[in-house]
């Protein structure tokens with residue numbers, strides 16, 4: 028499974044994942060054995076802590092112009108077809124394509140070498156408070172293309188009076204050696220659009236923009252996550268040569284005073300942070316487990332998930348669109364110091380994640396905000412320059428969503444003029460024993476009185492406490508389920524009652540595996556701040572969170 032809906036009917040596509048491939052760990056032991064793709068090699072017996080390279084191989088039958096789409100290889104990929112290197116990619120959490128022009132007919136050998144080693148070449152995947160797994164961890168598709176194809180479609184919904192309007196941008200690629208003229212049709216909710224004929228020069232891409240009123244389109248909201256498909260078809264000489272279907276929701280996100288408005292109503296974020304992590308799957312979480320996590324998360328009364336600290340699998344986003352769960356999606360970075368950010372690969376790699384994230388995830392109505400650089404060096408002038416460029420890049424790619432960044436630079440952050448919303452990660456009563464209300468308001472007042480963050484929506488993007496599942500203590504000491512439950516009760520109530528706050532995200536949904544290097548204050552070499560443990564067993568805090576979250580609505584009371 029690649030998406031939860033069909034994206035093509037004219038274009039010939041086939042999934043190469045969802046079956047066994049041959050796996051050869053390049054650890055000199057010359058073993059080859061069958062493994063499922065997608066999967067993380069940490070789930071293979073004997074490779075539970077393998078940091079190295081591994082080769083995945085399979086065969087496919089295709090001919091002509093062929094596009095290989097890999098949704099996620101962790102964390103660096105080298106792709107070979109019939110023994111020839113055809114492309115590379117860095118970063119586990121964003122999709123990439125390998126294009127094969129004029130491939131001869133018949134069976135072909137596909138080999139993907141994945142590498143999860145830490146090195147100077149890798150500025151984002153570093154030893155961290157989560158695990159950088161290894162493997163082909165998301166889906167793989169092969170497509171046979173004609174002389175031209177639709178690379179992507181971006182649809183921006185906008186309310187005009189009582190009618191919804193769809194702004195369309197299509198990116199069409201002419202992969203032939205001659206200029207071609209194409210007819211393009213678009214269908215959204217029974218509204219058929221015939222775009223003016225387009226002529227595209229040989230071996231070039233063309234952006235086509237238009238807009239359409241979509242009559243009787245219903246609004247997408249958390250309460251009513253109504254979705255529509257937008258079907259785009261390319262015709263050459265009257266024959267359909269390519270198509271792409273995207274799914275959209277008619278909703279608008281705006282900033283007004285210190286609120287984030289969804290369809291005109293001020294949001295109250297009752298959120299939770301979630302890593303893609305499960306002991307049985309590593310980060311290659313299958314559809315059924317994703318769906319089960321979302322059921323649990325909805326049961327807790329949560330209305331929004333923060334994808335930490337990287338772009339998520341598109342199946343997860345599709346399900347959030349269908350279930351009406353709002354998404355904060357961010358580029359891949361956690362806790363990078365100025366020294367990390369001075370790695371010569373950092374800016375290129377971080378910006379590439381932003382580009383791939385937004386181009387591929389633009390149409391998801393569930394995504395209401397883009398985040399960057401969780402807890403990076405936003406207190407330094409060098410860091411500020413990096414933040415500035417990345418915020419500007421987001422604005423170039425998407426002007427329809429607000430931007431933010433989860434900071435931990437209390438009273439030292441010098442980047443609060445860039446984002447539309449100010450966001451902080453705070454841990455009163457865990458990393459320090461300052462009373463929550465006092466700490467929260469002190470920080471809030473500083474933002475309002477000392478910074479350009481004044482008057483902007485204010486979000487708490489992390490708050491929480493650790494608890495070892497099953498550890499109970501009448502003394503309510505730290506790491507006990509009792510302490511976590513009480514602390515979360517105090518933290519959630521203080522933030523949800525704070526007049527200036529637009530809500531929060533609990534750190535975090537489940538306990539997760541972390542890099543060995545982080546073992547010191549991380550019992551079990553895990554981050555144990557989950558509301559459920561790694562096997563999704565409820566801790567005492569589960570019912571506390573549920574009671575509080577279900578006692579609030581989805582919007583701030585006016």
Ligand code: ADA
Nearest residue numbers: 156361401402452489554556
């Ligand atoms: C940070 C960080 C999280 C996690 C958390 C914690 O705020 O963003 O990734 O490390 O702290 O558990 O301390």
